[in-house]
Amino acid sequence: MTDDPFENMLAQMDRAEEYADVDHGIFERLKHPERTLKVTLPVELESGEVEVFEGYRCQFDSARGPFKGGVRFHPSVTQREVEALAGWMTWKTALVDLPYGGAKGGVICEPKELTDRDLERLTRRYTEGIRRMIGPEVDVPAPDMNTNPQTMAWMMDTYSMYEGYSVPQVVTGKPLEIGGTPGRVEATGRGVSLVTERLFEYLDRDLSDATIAIQGFGNVGSNAARLLDEAGANVVATSDVSGAAYDPDGLDVAALGAHVDAGGLVEEYVAGDLKGSADRSRWDDPDAITNAELLTLDVDVLIPAAVEGVITADNVDDLRASAIVEAANGPTTVAADEALTERDVQVVPDILANAGGVIVSYLEWVQNAQEFSWPLETVNAELERRIGDAFDKTIEQYDTKDLPDLRTAAYTLALERTAKAHEYRGLFP
Ligand code: NAD
8 A cells, every 4th residue: 555645545536436426437537636736936045045945736626616725834745745635625625515626735845944034935935836826716725734824814915916906815714804714723623523522422422531642733633632622521642743742631731732832842741841821730740652652542532633644554453542533634544444444443534524624714715705704603603514514414425325434425425526516517628
């Protein structure tokens, strides 16, 4: 089996084809992105040096509506990865029934080594590089790994300066002051928490005191941890690139959140070197473990919320979690997936589990189009309704068609919807 995320996505599609009511010709079409642009980005850094970066924007499929997908800044970005992520966005927007296609962008860089000024210049240069292919009705970027509301503000400003007027609708995940929506920052984590609650209801199990390990404590992982903690679950382990913290009695999620928000690393938290307003009096003395050990903890739910390809044929036999909720995109390779299906480990697939972000991005885009803003309660209620509905439809598909696993159920729904759009639209020219 391969480590290539694009091959992994194709293999997931192939697993679903046998059960999906999709014409084979259209199915083959769906395996190819519409287009990918590669851009060269020379940037004068604050140090005075000129560094040449490389970036991509892949537009995978637009049969159901404008392209939609985040932008990632990471040293391991590749064209194949961006294309896989754009494919997953296509299946995700179809599964949660948003009027969008799928896209993704990425820039090969190590944000930790860049100043804020460098990041601004890089973001603006990247936006200039892809600006002819994006637009509110065409392709709407959003944040992903190492990009945030400030990144979106720079993208929106750069695009708007070229247009000659403000175009908030060109990106989502913006700061509130320039057309962002309440609830977007925590939307993906909230969705992860909601589907975990739904999964427990479906399995007729009690979430209170269920043990949870979360790999990655960034935007998605930290918000999922906070909301699951509030829902009564027991978050016993989490991590970042520096390492993992484990306390079988449960971590102090609020203290860890304050520490990380102040720029602290998980390994510093474990060592007691707390940053910002993190409260030492609630210090819970966790042990230091590795990211690899976190994945194999004996917990009720494992939530990978960092990078793709972490659950593989090499470690799947050591995994002891009874359920997996995929907050990250593509965390499980197909070989590992088959082993988990055989062992009856329920896996809520990424295209469902982390769809909260794109759902609230859609709600932001709609508010921008209406030039009207909704209160947080309306946004959260609409998120819950939409992700809950997608969860129920996935379960219905899984049960009524007696499918091997939830991923196959989610993929058959997404592929059928996208294929139907292609069928109605036909081939032109
Ligand atoms: P982030 O940059 O805010 O956080 C990433 C976290 O993962 C950090 O804690 C980082 O230290 C950790 N990490 C990075 N590389 C790691 C590694 N090799 N091993 C262990 N930990 C590592 O990113 P995010 O926005 O939270 O995104 C996390 C995942 O969720 C990604 O797969 C992303 O594509 C997916 N996702 C994000 C959103 C969103 O709205 N932000 C939406 C859908 C899916």
